[in-house]
Amino acid sequence: MQWTDEALVLRIGKFRETDLWVRFLSRDRGLVTAFAFGGSKSRRRFTGCLDVFNRLSVSVLSSRDGRFLNMQEATLLEGPERLRRDWRRQGMAANCVRFLEAMGVPPDNSRSCWELMLGVLQLLDKEEEVPAVLPVLFRFRLAAEQGYAPELSFCSRCGQPLVDMQQVHFLVGEGAVSCPHCRRHGDMSLSLGQEALDVLSKVKEYSPMAWNSFSLSPEGARQAARLIDAFVRYHLGLEWINGRFKSM
Ligand SMILES: [Zn+2]
Numbered sequence: 001m002q003w004t005d006e007a008l009v010l011r012i013g014k015f016r017e018t019d020l021w022v023r024f025l026s027r028d029r030g031l032v033t034a035f036a037f038g039g040s041k042s043r044r045r046f047t048g049c050l051d052v053f054n055r056l057s058v059s060v061l062s063s064r065d066g067r068f069l070n071m072q073e074a075t076l077l078e079g080p081e082r083l084r085r086d087w088r089r090q091g092m093a094a095n096c097v098r099f100l101e102a103m104g105v106p107p108d109n110s111r112s113c114w115e116l117m118l119g120v121l122q123l124l125d126k127e128e129e130v131p132a133v134l135p136v137l138f139r140f141r142l143a144a145e146q147g148y149a150p151e152l153s154f155c156s157r158c159g160q161p162l163v164d165m166q167q168v169h170f171l172v173g174e175g176a177v178s179c180p181h182c183r184r185h186g187d188m189s190l191s192l193g194q195e196a197l198d199v200l201s202k203v204k205e206y207s208p209m210a211w212n213s214f215s216l217s218p219e220g221a222r223q224a225a226r227l228i229d230a231f232v233r234y235h236l237g238l239e240w241i242n243g244r245f246k247s248m
Contacts (some may be wrong), residue, residue, distance in 0.1 A: 003044070005029060006077065006244050008117055009054045010097045016038065022050060022071060024058070027114045030105035034060050036068035049076035053063055053083055053121055064079060080125040089124045095135040096120050102117045102238050102245035103142055119208035123213045136225045137203045137211060144204045148235065151181050152201050157182035168192050170227045175235045190227055195220035 006026040010031075014020055019038030026032045039050050046096055049056055055078040061070050083089050096117065120138055124130060131137070134189045143149045145230050155168075156176035162168050169189040177197075183189060199214045216224070232238050238245045 001060065002055070002072070003029075004057065004059045004128045005059045006114075007032070007056045007074075007099070008048065008114065009052050009056060009151075010101070012039075012052060016044075020050060022182040025100070025105065025114055025117055026058075026110065027105075028112045029115055030054060030107050030113070031101065032060070033070065034071040034076070036056075039071070045073050047074070047076060049079070051079065055118065055121075071102035077112055080121060083121065083125040090128065090191060092135050093121060093124055094132070096138045098243070098245055099139050099220055099238075102247075103146065106146065109146055113142065116141055116145060116208065121203070123208045123212065127209075128214070129212060131211060131214075132215065133216070133221045133225050134208075134211070136228045137199075138208075140200060140202050140224075141208075141227045143231070150177060150231065152177055152197060153203070155179035155182055162197065164194075166194060168194075168197060172229070172230050172234055175231055178200065187240065190230060192223050192225070192227060193220060200224055226235060 006027040009022060009024045010021040012020055017036050018041045021033055022036050023031065023033045024037070034091045036046060036050060039046055054076055056074045057075040057077055058071055061072050062068070063070065083093060100113065100117060130215070140149060151161065154172070155178050156174065158181070158184060160179050161180060162180050165179055167180060169180065170192055171178055171185045172188045172190065195217060199216050199220060202214055203211060233248065237248045239248050
């Protein structure tokens with residue numbers, strides 16, 4: 001079977017003199033690994049576009065027994081410039097990619113994950129300023145896209161709206177937020193000001209290109225990052241160890 005789709009290149013490796021494997025996020029099929037025979041030299045079929053973070057149009061053929069995918073052709077649709085030159089931004093993009101790989105991309109969710117990843121790469125390439133917590137915000141949004149992120153508008157215990165409360169509490173074990181009155185003695189919780197709560201709600205709602213405009217003080221950023229880390233660890237079972245997210 002042959003198919004054509006848009007792809008974001010996430011990783012590339014060499015496995016023989018001129019042959020490559022390419023791991024990419026397909027818009028409609030989630031995470032895919034395909035072989036590109038002659039990938040490191042065939043300019044006709046790949047026009048030198050097999051490079052990480054490029055957006056490509058790819059044509060892929062599955063092998064006769066269906067076990068392998070061969071990339072037949074690829075055309076460059078968009079490639080980053082600034083991102084290529086800036087190692088700090090590359091590190092942020094790579095961190096997002098590792099998390100995406102650890103979470104996986106269910107096929108019915110492919111389009112929204114693809115748009116999120118594309119938005120993050122565009123933000124990293126085009127904007128003058130990039131929030132340092134970007135990879136953390138990405139984790140939260142990806143979890144939300146897959147239906148995991150906590151409800152942030154109402155207290156999980158009494159149902160009161162949280163919007164006007166100075167301080168609320170993230171209940172780590174429950175993965176939910178409570179108002180100050182409902183926090184019980186012995187709850188393992190992280191306190192959260194309105195600023196961090198507001199930014200987290202917006203990250204769920206707006207595309208990454210808008211994330212730059214959220215004003216976030218160092219303390220607000222710290223609170224948001226702490227909540228997301230705890231959530232990822234306790235509810236998704238993932239922890240960042242030696243440059244990878246590992247299942248706990
Ligand atoms: Zn409450």
